[in-house]
Amino acid sequence: MSAETEPTPQIPRDTGTTREVIRLDQVTKRFGDNTVLDQLNFTVDAGKHVTLIGPSGSGKTTILRLLMTLVQPDEGIITVDGEQLYPAPEKQVREVRKKIGMVFQQFNLFPNMKVLRNVTEAPVTVLGMSKDEAEARARELLELVGLADKCDAYPTHLSGGQQQRVAIARALAMRPQVLLLDEVTSALDPELVAGVLDVLRDIAHSTDITMLCVTHEMSFARDISDQVLMFDSGRVIESGSPEKLFGDPDHERTREFLSTIL
Amino acid sequence: MTDFSAGLWELLLRGVWITVQLTVYSAALGAAVAFVVGLARTHRLWIVRFISGAYFEIFRGTSALVLMIWVFFVVPLTLGWQLVPMWAAVLTLGCTYGAYGSEIVRGAVAAVPPAQTEAGIALGFTPAQRLRKIVLPQAWPEMVPPFNNLLIELLKGTALVSVLGVGDITFAAQLVRNATGDSAPVYTVILVMYFVLAFLLTRVMRLVERRAKAGVGRSAPSGRTVIRKAGPGPRKDLVADSSATGGAA
Numbered sequence: 001m002s003a004e005t006e007p008t009p010q011i012p013r014d015t016g017t018t019r020e021v022i023r024l025d026q027v028t029k030r031f032g033d034n035t036v037l038d039q040l041n042f043t044v045d046a047g048k049h050v051t052l053i054g055p056s057g058s059g060k061t062t063i064l065r066l067l068m069t070l071v072q073p074d075e076g077i078i079t080v081d082g083e084q085l086y087p088a089p090e091k092q093v094r095e096v097r098k099k100i101g102m103v104f105q106q107f108n109l110f111p112n113m114k115v116l117r118n119v120t121e122a123p124v125t126v127l128g129m130s131k132d133e134a135e136a137r138a139r140e141l142l143e144l145v146g147l148a149d150k151c152d153a154y155p156t157h158l159s160g161g162q163q164q165r166v167a168i169a170r171a172l173a174m175r176p177q178v179l180l181l182d183e184v185t186s187a188l189d190p191e192l193v194a195g196v197l198d199v200l201r202d203i204a205h206s207t208d209i210t211m212l213c214v215t216h217e218m219s220f221a222r223d224i225s226d227q228v229l230m231f232d233s234g235r236v237i238e239s240g241s242p243e244k245l246f247g248d249p250d251h252e253r254t255r256e257f258l259s260t261i262l
Numbered sequence: 263m264t265d266f267s268a269g270l271w272e273l274l275l276r277g278v279w280i281t282v283q284l285t286v287y288s289a290a291l292g293a294a295v296a297f298v299v300g301l302a303r304t305h306r307l308w309i310v311r312f313i314s315g316a317y318f319e320i321f322r323g324t325s326a327l328v329l330m331i332w333v334f335f336v337v338p339l340t341l342g343w344q345l346v347p348m349w350a351a352v353l354t355l356g357c358t359y360g361a362y363g364s365e366i367v368r369g370a371v372a373a374v375p376p377a378q379t380e381a382g383i384a385l386g387f388t389p390a391q392r393l394r395k396i397v398l399p400q401a402w403p404e405m406v407p408p409f410n411n412l413l414i415e416l417l418k419g420t421a422l423v424s425v426l427g428v429g430d431i432t433f434a435a436q437l438v439r440n441a442t443g444d445s446a447p448v449y450t451v452i453l454v455m456y457f458v459l460a461f462l463l464t465r466v467m468r469l470v471e472r473r474a475k476a477g478v479g480r481s482a483p484s485g486r487t488v489i490r491k492a493g494p495g496p497r498k499d500l501v502a503d504s505s506a507t508g509g510a511a
Binding site for chain 2: 068069070094097098100101102104106108109110111112114121122125126127153154155156157170171174
């Protein structure tokens with residue numbers, strides 16, 4: 001990939017100085033009586049790729065949704081790139097939110113816009129980018145995800161895998177510092193999964209974007225992650241390098257979980 | 263029917279023109295009311311929802327005929343000025359049918375999957391931008407068929423204005439009957455007239471519907487290969503979410 005197609009702002013990586021880009025302090029989230037996250041603390045350094053694993057209901061997806069401000073925590077502080085995301089006034093939330101992009105399990109492309117406009121709409125409307133610039137960039141990104149020829153198609157005319165790759169391009173078009181991936185291959189037919197993961201691998205290896213990834217694709221997690229966090233009942237019960245966590249986990253619960261999905 | 267003189271036909275045709283005008287003006291006002299009230303009913307502030315909900319209930323629960331008479335004859339007694347019959351009629355019909363239309367707008371907006379709003383939030387759109395660029399364009403194709411029904415109801419509802427002496431089809435028919443002393447022919451003629459108008463409206467709305475659906479990629483534009491994998495965006499997001507975030511049990 002050439003320098004001008006790099007879809008993310010350049011964050012120095014492995015320069016010795018680490019910079020915290022995500023910080024959760026004592027974050028608690030309840031849905032009714034159900035405590036989904038229980039006084040959770042964790043931080044992610046800039047440029048790192050962190051994978052969250054754990055049984056469903058363990059709170060992984062909720063963390064992504066908290067960071068995307070789709071839900072609010074009941075307690076705690078969330079900081080992104082040194083600026084507070086929660087609690088914060090609406091105007092600040094809007095600014096901080098621009099640093100974060102998200103790819104959803106169900107793609108959530110806008111069916112009323114053709115593929116190209118799905119990618120250009122937010123840069124033009126939200127970032128105030130000129131239409132020409134946004135289109136040029138959208139075409140680059142669509143080429144990156146292998147869909148340069150689908151600019152004029154409506155999302156409903158694409159396969160699930162193609163839709164998800166458009167959704168990745170759409171998220172990257174906002175030049176986020178952090179990319180949240182919420183089980184991005186779970187809704188795909190098996191034969192379409194590889195195409196999406198290849199694109200993400202490419203992005204993970206060739207850019208300095210920080211990734212937070214909820215997935216059940218363990219080989220993918222092993223491949224791209226710097227760190228893996230094992231969740232259970234709203235807490236991180238184990239964290240470590242993918243080699244350690246997948247190869248020789250300390251925690252019995254982790255071993256059990258891995259045996260059910262590997 | 264052939265015993266109508268040319269003058270009586272002219273009277274009826276002028277009535278058709280008045281009915282068309284009434285329908286168009288009332289529909290324009292009604293559409294504005296429908297969108298304002300319908301969107302207000304989805305507003306996040308309860309007071310806005312309450313006021314717009316009260317509007318809907320009041321206009322749904324009152325007779326358009328009585329309301330029309332009230333606007334024309336009672337309001338002048340208190341305010342000291344009177345609307346011309348035509349505008350009193352348009353005001354009443356627009357407000358009444360707008361109230362029904364607000365239910366269509368509210369329902370269609372509520373039917374847009376919440377995941378679309380979430381995608382809009384994730385891309386940094388403001389609530390107004392999400393409404394304009396994401397939610398309304400997707401809700402619009404859902405509104406067109408029920409709007410068509412309502413429009414035809416409105417067309418037929420314009421017959422009420424004859425009580426105010428507005429010279430629409432029905433009023434003209436009364437004059438013709440008085441002139442000829444014969445009800446059967448003239449009322450048969452205007453039945454057909456209303457039907458033809460309603461049929462034309464339906465054809466126009468079909469066209470609108472087809473364009474609206476093409477605008478969200480729901481019918482394949484001709485001459486293009488279509489790779490259709492799954493239907494429009496799967497809509498089980500909420501279910502998936504609640505199991506992922508809340509279903510620890």
